[in-house]
Amino acid sequence: MTAAGLFAVAPDSALAAMFVPFESAQLSLPAEGRVLFLRARAGVRLRETAQPGWLCEQGFKPFADELARIGMQVGEPAAGELFPLVLVLPPRQRDEARALFARALTHVAPGGSVLASMPNAEGAKSGEADMARLAGPVQHLSKHKCRVFWSTPAADRVDQALLTEWLALDAPREIVDGYVSRPGLFAWNRIDHASALLAGHLPHDLRGRVADLGAGYGYLACQVIARCPNVGAIDLYEAEARAIGPARTNLARAGRESGRDVELAVHWHDVTQGLPQRYDAIVSNPPFHQGRADLPELGRAFIVSAADALVPEGRLLLVANRHLPYEAILGARFREVRQLATQEGFKVIEAVGVRS
Structure with a gap:
């Protein structure tokens, strides 16, 4: 497709x-x-x-x-x-x-x-x-x-x-905790519960180059910078152009507040078409619907792109609604898959070691 x-x-x-x-x-x-x-x-x-x-x-x-x-x-x-x-x-x-x-x-x-x-x-x-x-x-x-x-x-x-x-209604604006967003983006005026759950379970030993897939206004990537001191570079990938400006603003603030020299980049990109470089770790709250209909193929496509872009021992951290059937594709593409948390209808999953 x-x-x-x-x-x-x-x-x-x-x-x-x-x-x-x-x-x-x-x-x-x-x-x-x-x-x-x-x-x-x-x-x-x-x-x-x-x-x-x-x-x-x-x-x-x-x-x-x-x-x-x-x-x-x-x-x-x-x-x-x-x-x-x-x-x-x-x-x-x-x-x-x-x-x-x-x-x-x-x-x-x-x-x-x-x-x-x-x-x-x-x-x-x-x-x-x-x-x-x-x-x-x-x-x-x-x-x-x-x-x-x-x-x-x-x-x-x-x-x-x-x-x-x-x-003026479309102008980026501060929403909560200093984040900037704009109407119409995913969870545009709040911190999404699923993303916050994943942020709270990010392994502190993440390191190297990290990507955030379907980044929205950049909340997860900012949390990676704040919680994972060994991350030296982070790339955001987002398909909605209206999110790019707020994401850059939020990422720049997170970089300044970290006090570290983190390499930052934001890309207008369709993740389902693959990623242009390799990563040590990838985080994602992947989309799973279009309009009112569930479309789990979207999340599966994100998982495939993530697996293709990770180094052999790379790690994927994702959050999803508990009912979404991602375990089969995760098991097919990674050697180890474990559930880190379940809460309020969501699950946080870590997948490690890309199958060749």
Whole structure:
């Protein structure tokens, strides 16, 4: 299975529903073909509809890579760059979604339209209400258990104060214990219980070069620096680009507070595609779901990538929900596998010695 397939939600109903207003002639695609697609996703309808002037913004590495593979231009619009049509696939997290609506309005040309599509079960009515508050009157339709809504915002109907307020919602901010995060990241406004459990069971004799896979805003890596004085280098790997800035900030602070010269690096990377170098130890709270569905294949893919990247006597420390079936793949790839702790529905596992 490809990385995009591992992370995909099928069928992607919101993407399919998004193009219904054009099929029903309620909206027209711009004649000159320039379209900005925020949080774009690859799919059949996108391949059939997109023109060379389309720009797709996607910060999640597997989805960005899939867009590039089907020939889409992937990147970010320049400041002040305007488009006659802006498409949006808003996230569930409301502050992140509101910031995205506000960004869409800053990039829509006069007389242009902003169109969004959301699953009904993921806050579609609230999303439509938010767009109406910000941009003025909206139209909508329902299809594929999704709500598609759009506006052609007139300058005098846009709530400029709200626009400024919502643009700021995506800014990194301090959350707890000095950590910096931002809305929409995993456990964005707290310390995740599973990660804290793993941090509390980190062996103090970890040493050498360590990697944190699926690092989020960097909590686990910071704990490695604080608790493991013989670690000389740590690399964070995270697929969500919006996490990279906060992770770098948190890691730099942890390095300063340690008083040691620790080599630090943060990588925007899809872990399921393997790692570029070898490690003495790897820590991870691997993802195990996409949307609302359990997807244990993700965690297994992280374990495979970790085993492939560890030195022969390397150590993998991971935390997972107790019901997730990782023991078989761990036993197949490591000589020793032991459970260090179980608590509140989670298990902490150490695997040592990569099988050749």
